[in-house]
Amino acid sequence: MRTRQKLNPKGRVTLLETRQAAERGEQRGRGAVSNQTGRFEPETRHAFDDGWDTVEETAARLETTLTQESAKTIITFNKSPDISFDRTINPYRGCEHGCIYCFARPSHAYGGLSAGLDFESRLFFKPNAPELLKRELSRPGYRPRPIALGMNTDAFQPVERDTGLTREVLKILLACQHPVSLLTKSSLIERDMDIIGPMARMGLARVGVSITTLDRTLARKMEPRAATPARRLQTIRALSDAGIPVTVMTAPIIPGLTDHEIENLLEAAAQHGATGAGYVILRLPYEIKDLFHEWLVTHVPDRAAKVINTIRDMRGGKDYDARWFERGSGRGPVAKMIMQRFVRETHRLGLDTPRAALRTDLFRPPTAMDDQLELGF
Secondary structure (H helix, E strand, O other): EEEEEEOOOOOOHHHHHHHHHHHHHOOOOOOOOOOOOOOOEEEEEEEOOOOOOOOOOOOOOOOOEEEEOOOOOEEEEOOOOOOOOOOOEEOOOOOOOOOOOOOOOOHHHHOOOOOHHHHHHHEEEEEEEHHHHHHHHHHOOOOOEEEEEOOOOOOOOHHHHHEEEHHHHHHHHHHHEEEEEEEEEHHHHHHHHHHHHHHHHHHOOEEEEOOOOOHHHHHHHHHOOOOOHHHHHHHHHHHOOOOOOOEEEEEEEEEOOOOHHHHHHHHHHHHHOOEEEEEOOOOOOOOOOHHHHHHHHHOOOOHHHHHHHHHHHHHHOOOOOOOOOOOEEEEEEEHHHHHHHHHHHHHOOOOOOOOOOOOOOHHHOOOHOOOOOOOOO
C-alpha cells in the first residue's frame, strides 16, 4: 500500500475512499477513523493499492501531545442569535474525549492540522488563561454576563487533571462573583464542587451534563475517552445533591442511531436529579461529515445508509444546513417528531420549568484581589 498526493482544496473524500479508510481499521481508544487533511491545505494524501500485496505493519499507538500556546485574549464573544450565551472561555484547543460528532473538530484546520485524529491527540492549552481573565474582567468598560466555560472543547477533559487550568479560572470567577455556565461529559467536574457549589447558592452557576446515549458499547465507540453514560448520571446526582442546578443535554441526537433513546435518557437523568433538559440534532459542518460517514461505515455499517439519508432528509437533501435556528434542529417530519417527543417527555418529567437567570449584580472586578484568590482553595 502506498500513498500519493492529490490536489483537493476542499479536503473531501469519495465514498470509495471512505470505505477503504474504514477497512484499514481505527486507532484503539480514538473516535476518528482517519486523519483527513484539513480543508485549507493545498494537497491531500490518499492510500491506494499498488498491486504488490504489500503487508502493512500495524500502526503505532497514537499518543496524546499537549502543547503550550500563549493566547492574546481568553474571553471570546459571539453574536449568534440562536445561541443562549454571548461569551465563552475555552482553556484548551482540541479534545481528548474524541467524540466523533464534535462540532469543534473543524477548528483544528486553522492551524494546518486535521479535524480527525489530530483534533483528539494534538492538544493545546493556554497557561496564561487566568492572567488574561483577570485583566479582561478589570477593564473599565467590561459588563458582566454569564460566561459559558468549555463550550467549544470540554474544559474538564483528561488533561485538566494535570494542568488545573479550568479550576484556576473558576477560582477567579468565584472571587469576582461572576456568573458562569458549564457544559461537560466528564466526571472531573465533581472535583470543583467546592467552588461551583457556593457559586450556585449565590445564583452564579449552573451546569449542563451531556449524555448522547445510555448504550455503553455505542458510547465507547462514539465518544471513546469520555466518562461512561452511567458515570455521567452519577455526576448529575453528585452535583444535584450539592445544590447545583443541572441540565441534561441530550446532544447530539443522531436520527436513526440514538433518537429511540430520548424518553429513557431523559427519565434516567430526571431520576438522578436533573432539573432541566435540552437537545441538539447532529450537526455535520465542514470535515465532520466525511469523518462521521467513515465512522458509520466502520462501526455501524448496517445502519450507515439509514442515518445518512435521514440526516439529509432533515437538511433539505444536504449533510448540513448552517442557517440560524435550522442548524441545531433540522426540519421536516422527523425533526418535528423528535421535537414533539422531547417536549412531551420533558413536560411529563418536570424538566421544562423555566430557569432563573444567573445574577450579574454581584460582580466585582478583580483589581487588587490577587491575595483573596488564593484563600480557601
